[in-house]
Amino acid sequence: GAVVASLPKSITVHGQKLMTTVIVVDDCSRDGTGEEAKNTDAVVLPHSMNVGAGGATRTGLRYVIDCCPDAEYVVTMDADGQHSAKDIQKMLRHAVQTNADLIVGNRLHPGNRQNMPLHRSVGNWGLSAIGRVLFGVKTQDTQSGLRLFKASRLPVLADYTIDRFGFATEMLWLATRQGLDIHEFPISVNYSDETLAKGQSKWGAVDLIISFLWIRISR
Secondary structure (H helix, E strand, O other), X not given: OHHHHHOOOEEEEOOEEEEOOOEEEEOOOOOOHHHHHHOOOOEEEEOOOOOOHHHHHXXXXXXXXXXXXXXXXXXXOOOOOOOOHHHHHHHHHHHHHHOOOEEEEEOOOHHHOXXXXXXXXXXXXXXXXXXXXXXXXXXXXXXXXXXXXXXXXXXXXXXXXXXXXXXXXXXXXXXXXXXXXXXXXXXXXXXXXXXXXXOOOHHHHHHHHHHHHHHHHHO
């Protein structure tokens, strides 16, 4: 609820006012996410079973493709409060100025050293390094959930196969293979007890690496 409330109703960029629509994908949550979202103005898309971060993101992206023909840009962000709405506005301005196809919010920069726990920093660096080696992805923070897309590029970017956290790297691989213009933009991050309780586990990281190897061989 607090995350939805923090998002602006509109964003003005270079004199152009862009209206926003908030979409919440409730991936069979058990923490009240769905109920809180229904009490806001957001569009709520519920899952009947948990499919993971990649599957939930795909649901949201496909909703935009099918139901939002006038959309110009799409932003994905985590629902746990680690991302700032102010960074969305900054990324949108950068997108308009540069005409980028995809902008990835980069958490792995010196300004976040005090805000990101060491084990999270090391884990993200390691997974990003693996993504660069296996897929030639040059993005520094391959696991960031804060991303901005041109809506016209969604059919390509939403065509990934991994339903869990590995989708973030697979999406970048698809974008790289299609020659899309990928940018990174430094963002802030806020880790709370709730944020640290979610996300990638040690065994989940092993599963993610196996998924990387599978799609590298099969696609």
